[in-house]
Amino acid sequence: MTKLLQWLLGVSILGVAWGIVTFDILDLRLPHVYKEVAWPMPVYLLVVFGCYSLATVGYRVATFNDCEEAAKELQAQIQEAKDDLKRKGLKM
Amino acid sequence: MASRRSDTKRRGDGDKYSVLLPTYNERENLPLIVWLLVKYFGESGYDYEIIVIDDGSPDGTLQVAEQLQKIYGEDKIVLRPRAQKLGLGTAYIHGIKHAKGNFIIIMDADLSHHPKFIPEFIKKQKEGGYDLVSGTRYKGDGGVYGWDLRRKLIRYLREDVYFPLLFSLCGLSSLWNSVNDTLLHIISDSLTLPFSHSRGANFITQVLLRPGASDLTGSFRLYKKEVLERLVEKCVSKGYVFQMEMIVRARQLGYTIGEVPISFVDRVYGESKLGGNEIVSFLKGLLTLFATT
CATH class of the missing domain: 1.20.5 (Single alpha-helices involved in coiled-coils or other helix-helix interfaces)
Incomplete structure (x- = not known):
């Protein structure tokens, strides 16, 4: 795997995690404070x-x-x- | 003489070191670097040869090399000239073809790399059985003479700010001029530094490529012969990026890398060979490596 792909993979994993918490995509009903920290x-x-x-x-x-x-x-x-x-x- | 010969015998573990010296207009430097190489190899007793690859220098570097061959012998000084200036990679290929050593040492002929470090390279290689040993300016006692921004900063602050302030307390305008001058000095100085060797460029490269070696753009290294052959085959970049590519690909291919701190004394004679679009070509090379390794 090239360094570029490693970076893209890393950034997209973080990006998805951030998106899940910030926009509550999976409807996890996380406490509001999580969102405030995350965005x-x-x-x-x-x-x-x-x-x-x-x-x-x-x-x-x-x-x-x-x-x-x-x-x-x-x-x-x-x-x-x-x-x-x-x-x-x-x-x- | 007899005792020195027995010293050499004791080192006779079958290893031979071929030093590749690609030259272009190094008439002044070549005798000096050869003299230093002979001195330090002689003192440490390792078996060696110096391969001079001159790319048709118009200044008569080859004639000087021929004289050196007469002085030190054809087994020690090997001449492998080429008709015209070709790339660094092809110079290495050309040199390796004629090298009798099982280890190859690559260095610049302009005296920025001091042969006194070669015995340390060899010792390091033997200690860890490394595939390549790289000189580093960024670790331990390593460093560079001639680029010290901090020293310049202190000098300019003292001469351009502190003294004017003492002697002319009469107005703020002179202080302002001094600060301006200082900034201009610093900016113009940092522009004359080769960007690819700057701490900033090194940091960006370390972050993007995580190469596992602290000095990527340096070109003072010792390789196992077959490792260098394989790397040169794989590397396509030019100039300083070539040195970066060599070490990044070495890591990618799973070769082990040892590091030895070196002091780099910048340009005693001659002009810097770095061009004006150096920053652009460095960044291009960096991105290419980022996408392909």
């Missing part, structure tokens, strides 16, 4: 997911490792390599 749920979930996304990306940007040591090490090694290669007879 704005998609919007809540979207907002929560948006916040989670922003927080995650923000946190990762803030803690991203800036490898200054690695850059310095590389620069030093480049110089070493150039000198060594020249000794070995490489014409750049």
Whole structure:
């Protein structure tokens, strides 16, 4: 199953469950409070997911490792390599 | 010398590592990357060869490669040039055909990938018997030099906001200008970052594809030879999306993936090869993978 189908399946299961509770399709006579919680749920979930996304990306940007040591090490090694290669007879 | 040879013997477990280096106009970088590879393979004692696949570079990369072959020997430096610039996937196929190793290492020749991590890749592979080991910039000590938005942000805030504020308390307009400048700096900086490598793009990909690997667009990896052969056969994308497709399909085919944190030092020499429509092609590739894997 492709990722697209997995997503469609997941979304439609949630959608049907939401529809059943919100519009009482199966005539289950659920307490009114269920409906009140259920109907704005998609919007809540979207907002929560948006916040989670922003927080995650923000946190990762803030803690991203800036490898200054690695850059310095590389620069030093480049110089070493150039000198060594020249000794070995490489014409750049 | 004798002791080093016995070291090599001790490592002689029959494994050989072929490093594929596709090059295009890397005259400056190629000798340096080869020197580093020889250094770290020499120190760790693994059996290796370096396969240079030059796509007809007009800058004379091939001539430099020939000189390197004379210095380090034909068993260590293998030249497999092609007449013109063809895709990355076909470069790998071309390289694999001539590879004597049972493991293949793929890396960029532009010095953004440091050979010092290769012994760690090999160790990781041996530990878990992984089918592929991927370098990751997003875990542990991994990271990137040259893209640090946070450092830029702090610098701009200090130079463009804090100092002007101290020195010119005379008006709010200068503060406003500073804030504006800062925003412009940040926006233009984030535009010069390759989007496909950004944290945002990575997050979207992780959510949509759940690939089980933290760095999808990186291209510093070690593969079992037959695994790479099978993957290259299956993958059709181009550029950075190709790297994503390789790892997503690897997971789909049930291959095991190990990860090693790497530091990525961006572009010491040369120009970035990313085009302007990079965001569009990245999103297209992502959606294609979403629908087909």
